[in-house]
Amino acid sequence: LGFELPKEKYGGRIKEVAIGATKEQGGTRSRRLVAGGSNGLAFHSFESESPHKPLVVMDVVDTVRMVPERLQESMGSAVNDPVEWARKCEGEWGADACVLKLQSANPEEEDRSAEELESLTKKVLESVGLPLLVYGCGFEEKDAKVIEAVSNAAKGERLFLGLAEEKAYKSIAAASMANGHGVVAFSNLDINLAKQMNILLLDFGMKPENIIMDPLMAALGMGLEYSYSNIERLRLGALSGDPVLQMPMICDCSCAWNVPEATEENPDRGQAELRGIYWEAMTAYAAVVAGADIVIMRHPRAVGMFRDAVADLSGGA
Amino acid sequence: MPSPTFQEVRDVPTAMEIYKLLPKKNCGECKLPTCLAFAMQLANQKVSLEACPYVSPEAKSALEESGAPPIRLVTFGAGDKAAQVGDETQLFRHDKTFYHPTVLGLIADDAEGIDAMKAKIDAAHAAEFERVGQMLRVDSVAIRHSTGSADDFVEAVKIAAARELPVVIMCEDAAVAAKAAEACADRKPLLYRATPANLDQMAELAKGKSLPLVIGGTSSLEELSQMADKAKKAGVTDMVLEPGDGSAGMVLENLTAIRRAAVKSRFRPFGYPTAMVLGASTSDHMKAALGVMKYSSIVLMEELPREMLYPLLALRQNVFTDPQVPIQVKPGLYAVGEPTEKSPVMFTTNFSLTYFTVRADIEKSKLPAWLLVVDTEGQSVMTAFAAGKLTPESVAKAIEDEKLKEKNTREEIIIPGMVSRMSGKLNELSGLKVSVGPRESSGLPKMMKSLSG
Numbered sequence: 107l108g109f110e111l112p113k114e115k116y117g118g119r120i121k122e123v124a125i126g127a128t129k130e131q132g133g134t135r136s137r138r139l140v141a142g143g144s145n146g147l148a149f150h151s152f153e154s155e156s157p158h159k160p161l162v163v164m165d166v167v168d169t170v171r172m173v174p175e176r177l178q179e180s181m182g183s184a185v186n187d188p189v190e191w192a193r194k195c196e197g198e199w200g201a202d203a204c205v206l207k208l209q210s211a212n213p214e215e216e217d218r219s220a221e222e223l224e225s226l227t228k229k230v231l232e233s234v235g236l237p238l239l240v241y242g243c244g245f246e247e248k249d250a251k252v253i254e255a256v257s258n259a260a261k262g263e264r265l266f267l268g269l270a271e272e273k274a275y276k277s278i279a280a281a282s283m284a285n286g287h288g289v290v291a292f293s294n295l296d297i298n299l300a301k302q303m304n305i306l307l308l309d310f311g312m313k314p315e316n317i318i319m320d321p322l323m324a325a326l327g328m329g330l331e332y333s334y335s336n337i338e339r340l341r342l343g344a345l346s347g348d349p350v351l352q353m354p355m356i357c358d359c360s361c362a363w364n365v366p367e368a369t370e371e372n373p374d375r376g377q378a379e380l381r382g383i384y385w386e387a388m389t390a391y392a393a394v395v396a397g398a399d400i401v402i403m404r405h406p407r408a409v410g411m412f413r414d415a416v417a418d419l420s421g422g423a
Numbered sequence: 424m425p426s427p428t429f430q431e432v433r434d435v436p437t438a439m440e441i442y443k444l445l446p447k448k449n450c451g452e453c454k455l456p457t458c459l460a461f462a463m464q465l466a467n468q469k470v471s472l473e474a475c476p477y478v479s480p481e482a483k484s485a486l487e488e489s490g491a492p493p494i495r496l497v498t499f500g501a502g503d504k505a506a507q508v509g510d511e512t513q514l515f516r517h518d519k520t521f522y523h524p525t526v527l528g529l530i531a532d533d534a535e536g537i538d539a540m541k542a543k544i545d546a547a548h549a550a551e552f553e554r555v556g557q558m559l560r561v562d563s564v565a566i567r568h569s570t571g572s573a574d575d576f577v578e579a580v581k582i583a584a585a586r587e588l589p590v591v592i593m594c595e596d597a598a599v600a601a602k603a604a605e606a607c608a609d610r611k612p613l614l615y616r617a618t619p620a621n622l623d624q625m626a627e628l629a630k631g632k633s634l635p636l637v638i639g640g641t642s643s644l645e646e647l648s649q650m651a652d653k654a655k656k657a658g659v660t661d662m663v664l665e666p667g668d669g670s671a672g673m674v675l676e677n678l679t680a681i682r683r684a685a686v687k688s689r690f691r692p693f694g695y696p697t698a699m700v701l702g703a704s705t706s707d708h709m710k711a712a713l714g715v716m717k718y719s720s721i722v723l724m725e726e727l728p729r730e731m732l733y734p735l736l737a738l739r740q741n742v743f744t745d746p747q748v749p750i751q752v753k754p755g756l757y758a759v760g761e762p763t764e765k766s767p768v769m770f771t772t773n774f775s776l777t778y779f780t781v782r783a784d785i786e787k788s789k790l791p792a793w794l795l796v797v798d799t800e801g802q803s804v805m806t807a808f809a810a811g812k813l814t815p816e817s818v819a820k821a822i823e824d825e826k827l828k829e830k831n832t833r834e835e836i837i838i839p840g841m842v843s844r845m846s847g848k849l850n851e852l853s854g855l856k857v858s859v860g861p862r863e864s865s866g867l868p869k870m871m872k873s874l875s876g
Contacts, residue, residue, distance in 0.1 A: 109644055109692070109693075111680045111684075112680065112683040112687060150675070150676070150679065151676075152680075326734055326737055327554075327734075327737045327779075328776060328779055329776040330741045331516070331742060331744050334516075334716075334741070334742065335515070335517040335746060338515055338517060339517055342515075364783060366779075366782070366783050366786060367733075367737075375552065375729050376729030376730030376731070376733065380730040381729075381733060381734065383730075384708070384730055384734045384735075385734050388709075388712050388734050388738055391709060392712070392738065395713065395717065396716075411705055411709065414705065414706055414709070415709035415712075418670050418671035418672065418709070418710070419670070419671040419672045419675060419713070420672055421670055421672040
């Protein structure tokens, strides 16, 4: 009646995807990151190998309009200036990479031009050595222009451009293919849609090693359970050998700060700022326990909490 | 999916296997003509083995064993707030569901003195939050004997046992634990814990008082399985396994191994719920989150700061939501901000996610509004519309039921852009002007600002 640890062996493996290019690789980044590579469930080191730790990409939003007030107070004045914000991420806050979210392109709000945003991206690239992801504002026509300009201006840097969606992916895919960048493929909380999105990009001519999947991370209390199970299913599908699901996953956990109950004043639920930090850290933690390879986060203290927890999961600091 | 379902792994014996174990007297006392007929009904779980007066004790235990659930359901505490743990059948919640939410307990240690312990007992009982119609709470109080006096310890156990929450008696000295158990055996406390050093005494105590017992303090899972086996042979029926501490990675490995062994391999010594005991550091808080997601039935913690507790309870609620049954909010007319009879009115469905998203977007406008939540049995706008659960009729009925026209004189309702097709009919039925809102609720602040401007 002896006990034997029941181990699982899977046939599939997550593809390794490189983000950013150093001088030798044709860019100007100080490092190249690699995501993915695992052949088992997250942190199951007793039966599988995961050559790369989960990456933390920190948010840089180019308009304070999109930064929740609680976060503005908590993170200080850097949030008013994307260049300064990116510098903080690289220095003090220890991000692996940044995602520059060009929300000010929004034609119904600031409506900043592609040229302005191209020069902002250049400035960020000059100011920090971190690999960079660049997202548009979500308006298809405008994003086509903005992302194309950004892509051209950052040739060779191996940015990841986003978000490619089922109804709007061609311009982003074309912009990335033209200059050696990658693409973040977004799908709305559904394993079949995630697969469909990857197929569309592959059919369009993109190489799998240039695709990262964003299966939509719903924050804690806002449907986290749907995302948690969706990520688990995506990961199991990839491990069981479906090549179209073997791209690394990125989960944007910055949404935790948009959850009212995470940040509203309610002394019964403890101090609001710290509650928000736990909210984000636990959202990101759930994402990687389910199988995410990369998380996008906002608050430096949540990042610290998350990193310690991941080190603990990886077998000690 | 690579994970087999419960039905596939559950080795329920066939009718022929059962028949071999029956007395084959064909006496008919079970109300079935033959033993074979009885065996067939048993295999389909239509009758109970109790109906056979002649079955041998050996056959009985063999049959009960093979028909038992992969993880035993263990109850501790008494009354409405008794804690139930175990009886899980899945490795992944999407394969069916997780049934029994992780029980959270607050530890009161006698090193802190009796007053501090009393304060903690109070604190555990006070930690309750309402969230989407459910009460979220700390579920138990653990009284721990460490360096304080045994008398204080027993006194605290008594005080805790007189309250509603289930009690965990944390004491490895079997004599002291016996005193504490004596004081509250009728409240069915959980005994913590049998270790390799005190297994015999603790097993005897648990058996004598019919109390559930935590097994732990081992250096390996192999040793833990041997102890569980030994405790079972000593007559302990309800056990909880504590695979030991270490890094979060180790915790994940151990809990995964136990769950897999129980559910997939039907390894009997691990067919019990699990527990972990944590300290008060931030890394312990994150380990608690891990325990909730990855198979810990009970998590006992030294401190439960509310900034951490509330998100942790929300996480537990999320993870233990049945994937087939969406969380719903109560249908009705909700005030966002402090709306007046002139404030705009909009509607959405009672799927909690939809409601929260819409509400948050309205709040972003910083303008007051009325939000009418229509009962769609927890479906989102598009799903409910497609399924005929969100119709002009159901919206008109909600307007009527909530007496909207008495509370608001605007005579207008904003409808989700996705269901613009119901505009005409809704106008006809309700008599209200129907304005089509944005397709995504993120567009609401802009629309509301233009309405007020």
